Amino acid sequence: MISQWQLRAAFAARLSDMYGREVPAYTTLVDVSREVNEDVLRAQGADAERLGSIGRVTAERHGAIRVGTPAELAQVARVFGALGMRPVGFYDLREAAASAVPVVSTAFRPVDREELARNPFRVFTSMLTPADPRFFDADLRARLETFLAGRELFPPELLALADRAEAERELPEDDAERFLQLAVTAFELSTEPIDRAWYETLERVSAVAADIGGVRSTHINHLTPRVLDIDELYRRMTERGIEMIDTIQGPPRWKGPDLLLRQTSFRALAEPRALRTPDGQVTSGALRVRFGEVEARGIAVTREGRALYDRLLTLLDQQAADRAELARTLWTEHVPGTERELAARELAYFTYHVVPDRPQDGSRPPQALDDLLAQGWVRAEPIVYEDFLPRSAAGIFQSNLSDAGSRDNEQQGAAYDSDWLSGAIGREVLDPFALYERQQSESLARVAAELDVRLT
Numbered sequence: 001m002i003s004q005w006q007l008r009a010a011f012a013a014r015l016s017d018m019y020g021r022e023v024p025a026y027t028t029l030v031d032v033s034r035e036v037n038e039d040v041l042r043a044q045g046a047d048a049e050r051l052g053s054i055g056r057v058t059a060e061r062h063g064a065i066r067v068g069t070p071a072e073l074a075q076v077a078r079v080f081g082a083l084g085m086r087p088v089g090f091y092d093l094r095e096a097a098a099s100a101v102p103v104v105s106t107a108f109r110p111v112d113r114e115e116l117a118r119n120p121f122r123v124f125t126s127m128l129t130p131a132d133p134r135f136f137d138a139d140l141r142a143r144l145e146t147f148l149a150g151r152e153l154f155p156p157e158l159l160a161l162a163d164r165a166e167a168e169r170e171l172p173e174d175d176a177e178r179f180l181q182l183a184v185t186a187f188e189l190s191t192e193p194i195d196r197a198w199y200e201t202l203e204r205v206s207a208v209a210a211d212i213g214g215v216r217s218t219h220i221n222h223l224t225p226r227v228l229d230i231d232e233l234y235r236r237m238t239e240r241g242i243e244m245i246d247t248i249q250g251p252p253r254w255k256g257p258d259l260l261l262r263q264t265s266f267r268a269l270a271e272p273r274a275l276r277t278p279d280g281q282v283t284s285g286a287l288r289v290r291f292g293e294v295e296a297r298g299i300a301v302t303r304e305g306r307a308l309y310d311r312l313l314t315l316l317d318q319q320a321a322d323r324a325e326l327a328r329t330l331w332t333e334h335v336p337g338t339e340r341e342l343a344a345r346e347l348a349y350f351t352y353h354v355v356p357d358r359p360q361d362g363s364r365p366p367q368a369l370d371d372l373l374a375q376g377w378v379r380a381e382p383i384v385y386e387d388f389l390p391r392s393a394a395g396i397f398q399s400n401l402s403d404a405g406s407r408d409n410e411q412q413g414a415a416y417d418s419d420w421l422s423g424a425i426g427r428e429v430l431d432p433f434a435l436y437e438r439q440q441s442e443s444l445a446r447v448a449a450e451l452d453v454r455l456t
């Protein structure tokens, strides 16, 4: 029997092999990430593994896919449900100022601590919003919905196997093999000719709309390795002549603890694709859709921590000065510079653990968490951020947009939110804050029970 986490790890590994064949630059990114990770581990020792073992980090990937309809998203949820991945978080990329993209998104990922430690594979999944009149007029919406209704992204056999894997939380070896083959194939780039006129019609609204609704299948858009020093990676990729986007998205590099998520990418590469012209001829063309991305993960922040982050971004937006320098200044001024303070001010999440080899002099442990920490009874481990950032995601989407597309701001946007998404896919979209909070409070409950204290 192959368990869910083994299926998930195998799927991530095979997807990575497939994507490396399709997009060789991805392999370069993985190689450079591995080199940087080895160097960081050598330089920092155990500190380098504070937010995940090197085994976890080396295997860690997130993918990005894009689908067209709630029905397709519901099928995606079944495929990832088979792998023990649940929808977490709601991201509205339609609102991003400079780079509005007509999609709403969630991320499928494991949610339990042990499952995350085994393999944290996650997929940022976006769904097109044809019902949003700011992007699509009534006529284009109707044509788009008809086109999408007529395609099949996932064969029924794959979905049936997925349902079984989800219900039984494992599959017999032969079925697992079949499931993995079908699942990886579903995310390969199709060789079917693309209707050029239709693709270009959608491209005038948004390159992302064309990538989703202009073809009859879906594909993995990028697969992102995790790196322990993203500034160093950025330098090494640039040295190799690979042109990266201008910035590293997310929090600045600074002297305090790494928080949330920092990401960067290189621009989409031209890939050969078969195109069908209006007179019915098939020609070979090239499309720039898929790109390379890399990320560094920091500590998960609480709602208050997140509000602080968003506030600092707003402050940053109001300034014309060198953003990187100013970001560092702002962070130094407003964000606590140690894990201890982040925890004390309830800005970030930690799990708490009784220290096994503390001096046993027969004394009773104090009741306050602060004292338990200060006197060495308990230690705090940061919880790694497992999710995404809407602003960064909007910036990452830009990696394959050559122009801003068109959005008619006179129109009222169609309402989509987390509840709507839950209803559309028939599964609860989970609140990431609640998941981190639960990890933290469960660890505190264990400490209280083990030490027989009330934890004031």
Ligand code: OOG
Residues within 6 Å of the ligand: 063, 064, 065, 066, 124, 126, 221, 263, 293, 388, 389, 392, 393, 394, 396, 397
């Ligand atoms: C998804 C872009 C967002 C991230 O890491 O923030 C993303 C896409 O391009 O489909 O992957």
Ligand code: NI
Residues within 6 Å of the ligand: 062, 063, 064, 124, 222, 224, 293, 396
């Ligand atoms: Ni990404």
